Structure formats: C-alpha cells, structure tokens
Amino acid sequence: MPRYVLPLFFGILGTVVLVSLGTWQLQRLVWKEGVLDEIAARIEAAPVAVPANPDPQRDRYLSVSASGAFTGEELHILASTRHVGAVYRVISPFETTDGRRIMVDRGWIKPPQKDAERPAGPATITGNLHWPDEIDGFTPESDAEKNIWFARDVPTLADVLGTEPVLIILRETSETDPPVTPLPIDGAAIPNDHLEYVVTWYGLAIVWVLMTVYYLRRLRKTRKA
Structure with a gap:
C-alpha cells in the first residue's frame, strides 16, 4: 500500500491544481464577457459632443x-x-x-x-x-x-x-x-482567450487523472507479477 501513496498524492494534487486553474479561467471568462458587453454598448451608444478634457480611461470608446x-x-x-x-x-x-x-x-x-x-x-x-x-x-x-x-x-x-x-x-x-x-472600432476584435484556457486546463486535468489511474494500475500489475 505505501508504494501507491506518493503517486496517488501527486495525482490528486495535480488534478486539484489544474481544475482550480480551469475554474479561475471560467470566472475570468464570465468577467471578460461582461466587460465586452459594456464596451459594445458604449461603442454603439448615441453620440455626444467631444468632452473638453477627455480622459483615456474614463472616456475610452x-x-x-x-x-x-x-x-x-x-x-x-x-x-x-x-x-x-x-x-x-x-x-x-x-x-x-x-x-x-x-x-x-x-x-x-x-x-x-x-x-x-x-x-x-x-x-x-x-x-x-x-x-x-x-x-x-x-x-x-x-x-x-x-x-x-x-x-x-x-x-x-x-x-x-x-x-x-x-x-x-x-x-x-x-x-x-x-x-x-x-x-x-469593433468589440469583436478585442481578444478574449479565456474559453481556450478553460478548455486547456480542464483537458489537462482529465489527462492527469487518466495518467494517474494508468500508472496505479501498472504498479498493481507489477506487484502481482
């Protein structure tokens, strides 16, 4: 049994880390989509006069x-x-x-x-x-x-x-x-790569689980042999 502890530990630890990263990117995706919606609404809003002293942050778009x-x-x-x-x-x-x-x-x-x-x-x-x-x-x-x-x-x-x-x-x-x-200006041109990161991290988590299971099974077969 002790021989399984270390690979199982790293298997669980790696899975938790990768799932956490995927979840964080999912939260970032929701946040970024909200920002893009705000930008799109700002771009398409009814025009106003050019402010006397426009601010690069406040008045962008x-x-x-x-x-x-x-x-x-x-x-x-x-x-x-x-x-x-x-x-x-x-x-x-x-x-x-x-x-x-x-x-x-x-x-x-x-x-x-x-x-x-x-x-x-x-x-x-x-x-x-x-x-x-x-x-x-x-x-x-x-x-x-x-x-x-x-x-x-x-x-x-x-x-x-x-x-x-x-x-x-x-x-x-x-x-x-x-x-x-x-x-x-087109809001669609503003990059939003968070969905790709979500898929990447969750995909790696699945691979990590499969590799851990495969390695533990190999250890078991080796022990029986």
Missing part, C-alpha cells in the same frame, strides 16, 4: 460626434486587415466648428494610394474616442520622412500634427464620397 473640416494633412500608420492585407490607416487633423483641433482616424487605404491626393473639407463625423496601446518591444521605429508610422501613439501623433491628444476612430461621415474607407 465613448461615442462622439463633431462638425468641422479636415485640413488635408495626413499621417500614415502601417497596419493590416483580415480581408485586405497590408493597408495604411490615415490619421488627419480635424478642426471643429468651435475652434478645436483634434485627430481623426479616417480608416484605411491600400499602399498604392498612399501618395494620392485626398480632398480636405467640411464634414460631420461620428466615431469613438480611443487611445490605442500598440507599442511594445517589437514595434519598429517610425520613418517620419517617408510618413510611415507603426503605432497610433496618440501623444506622439498629436505633437507631430499640432493637435489636442484626442483621437476619434471614424464610424460615419457626412462626406458624399469618402476618400478613405472607415475602419470603426
């Missing part, structure tokens, strides 16, 4: 509307989309009717359209405030001379364009023939 005019200046952010591949996001200054100068992510263009002229002019826009977190240790250095950027770092782009550190991700525009295809 806030649905807003503004009237004014695009100035014609642009910064190009190299990105990719699922259906098109490599694209440039177009970030333009937008001068509002009340005298503010903010930024608008107008959407995407294909690389051959990078140097094409796009008309400026008046527009009423609707979109969502956002402060994307796109910089990590692998982000390349931007090439300001060629106007190729690799992240929508709001403070940096605002310094370059001389605007407030406010970025609206365009959802709708009154322009009759928009020169840029909008790429609005």
Whole structure:
C-alpha cells in the first residue's frame, strides 16, 4: 500500500491544481464577457459632443460626434486587415466648428494610394474616442520622412500634427464620397482567450487523472507479477 501513496498524492494534487486553474479561467471568462458587453454598448451608444478634457480611461470608446473640416494633412500608420492585407490607416487633423483641433482616424487605404491626393473639407463625423496601446518591444521605429508610422501613439501623433491628444476612430461621415474607407472600432476584435484556457486546463486535468489511474494500475500489475 505505501508504494501507491506518493503517486496517488501527486495525482490528486495535480488534478486539484489544474481544475482550480480551469475554474479561475471560467470566472475570468464570465468577467471578460461582461466587460465586452459594456464596451459594445458604449461603442454603439448615441453620440455626444467631444468632452473638453477627455480622459483615456474614463472616456475610452465613448461615442462622439463633431462638425468641422479636415485640413488635408495626413499621417500614415502601417497596419493590416483580415480581408485586405497590408493597408495604411490615415490619421488627419480635424478642426471643429468651435475652434478645436483634434485627430481623426479616417480608416484605411491600400499602399498604392498612399501618395494620392485626398480632398480636405467640411464634414460631420461620428466615431469613438480611443487611445490605442500598440507599442511594445517589437514595434519598429517610425520613418517620419517617408510618413510611415507603426503605432497610433496618440501623444506622439498629436505633437507631430499640432493637435489636442484626442483621437476619434471614424464610424460615419457626412462626406458624399469618402476618400478613405472607415475602419470603426469593433468589440469583436478585442481578444478574449479565456474559453481556450478553460478548455486547456480542464483537458489537462482529465489527462492527469487518466495518467494517474494508468500508472496505479501498472504498479498493481507489477506487484502481482
């Protein structure tokens, strides 16, 4: 009997740990789904005026509307989309009717359209405030001379364009023939991997139990032999 104690102990301990991790991820899944529901409701809410001093935490994803005019200046952010591949996001200054100068992510263009002229002019826009977190240790250095950027770092782009550190991700525009295809915020794009972790940890727990049972049976057969 003593020879079974240690493998049985580790079998039970490993199972408890793996099931606990799976249960924790299940709780995280419920929490994350609640957060995503809140974000989706915020994205799709009726638009309001752009706050005078928006806060990156409090006002993230806030649905807003503004009237004014695009100035014609642009910064190009190299990105990719699922259906098109490599694209440039177009970030333009937008001068509002009340005298503010903010930024608008107008959407995407294909690389051959990078140097094409796009008309400026008046527009009423609707979109969502956002402060994307796109910089990590692998982000390349931007090439300001060629106007190729690799992240929508709001403070940096605002310094370059001389605007407030406010970025609206365009959802709708009154322009009759928009020169840029909008790429609005979509809550579905926010990662939620917790279900995969739940399946992984619970699956490992089942495997651990089966391996423990198999090992104990081998010990029993060895003893009989």
